[in-house]
Amino acid sequence: MTEDIRRAVAAERRDQAELLAGLTEEQWHAPSLCAGWRVKEVVAHTTLPYRSSAGRVLKEILKSAGRFNHAADRMAKTDAAQLSTNDLVKTLKDNIDHPWTPPGGGVAGALSHDVIHGLDITVALGLDRVVPHDRLKFVLDGMKPSNVKYFGADLDGRRLEATDLDWTFGEGEPVRGQAQDLLLLVCGRTLPPDRLS
Numbered sequence: 546m547t548e549d550i551r552r553a554v555a556a557e558r559r560d561q562a563e564l565l566a567g568l569t570e571e572q573w574h575a576p577s578l579c580a581g582w583r584v585k586e587v588v589a590h591t592t593l594p595y596r597s598s599a600g601r602v603l604k605e606i607l608k609s610a611g612r613f614n615h616a617a618d619r620m621a622k623t624d625a626a627q628l629s630t631n632d633l634v635k636t637l638k639d640n641i642d643h644p645w646t647p648p649g650g651g652v653a654g655a656l657s658h659d660v661i662h663g664l665d666i667t668v669a670l671g672l673d674r675v676v677p678h679d680r681l682k683f684v685l686d687g688m689k690p691s692n693v694k695y696f697g698a699d700l701d702g703r704r705l706e707a708t709d710l711d712w713t714f715g716e717g718e719p720v721r722g723q724a725q726d727l728l729l730l731v732c733g734r735t736l737p738p739d740r741l742s
Contacts, residue, residue, distance in 0.1 A: 550652045553680045555641050557659045562637045564667070564674065565630075573630050578665040578734045582621060585633070589624040590617060591662050592636040594645040596624070657684045661732055664725055668736065676725050678710055685712050685724060688731050696733035705730060 565588060577587045593602075597620070609615035628636075647654040660676055661684070667674040685707075693700055702717035707724035714731060722741040729736055 547652055550656055550683055553683055554652065554656045554659060556677070557656065557663065557680055558637060558641045560674075561659065561663050562634060562641070564663075564672070565637065566634050568630070568670075570630070572670055575670060577669045578729065578736075579662070581618065582665075583625070584666050584670070585625040585630065586621040587662050587665050588630075588633045588637070589628065590621040591659065592633055592640070593617075593620060593624065595636055595640040595643050653683060653687050656680065657687060660684050660725075661728065664729055665734070668726070668729065668734075668740075675723070678724070681724050681728070682710065682712075685710070685714075685728060688714060688728070693731055693733075696731065698731055698733040700730065 568584070573585045574583050576582075577584050579587055579590075582590070602616070602620075605616040605620055606613055609619070645655060646652055647658055650657070660680060663674075664676065666672075700715050703715055703720050704717050705712075705714040705727040706719050706721045707713070707727055708721050710724040712724055712727075714727065720727070720730070720741055722736075726736055726740045730741075
């Protein structure tokens with residue numbers, strides 16, 4: 546199973562690198578679904594583990610009094626200002642098989658990180674990319690109520706029902722849509738209303 550997920554991580558990074566290489570400057574500077582981040586900040590964030598030492602990350606977390614999200618925001622904005630879009634794409638291409646995993650998240654956490662932030666970009670830009678279902682299934686199978694709490698999503702009284710995969714989440718009034726859109730709801734993202742039913 547772990548090797549299957551590693552292959553899925555590499556495939557997702559490869560697909561994203563190809564997509565990002567084709568974006569215009571205007572698209573790179575467009576807002577993403579991550580509040581306060583343009584596409585460029587999202588890519589600076591996802592490529593951070595390949596470019597930064599553990600020492601730098603620890604120092605930034607300490608500067609943020611232990612608040613990882615605060616430190617991540619500062620690092621993404623700093624790096625996006627300093628690096629070109631070509632630098633960011635090259636970093637991703639050079640690290641397709643990088644073994645990074647988020648603390649406590651394992652290989653499945655790395656896949657979730659890449660898939661979710663990839664959707665933050667493509668959905669915000671109105672691109673019609675669909676994450677391959679085998680990758681999406683690995684991510685969805687790992688979603689738990691603790692993820693909803695972490696992301697601050699309000700799903701009380703709602704049952705998410707995927708229309709393109711056999712997947713449901715929660716209890717209550719049905720909310721139907723593509724699995725990847727429902728994943729974004731679990732992650733506290735705001736979607737255009739026409740994407741759900």
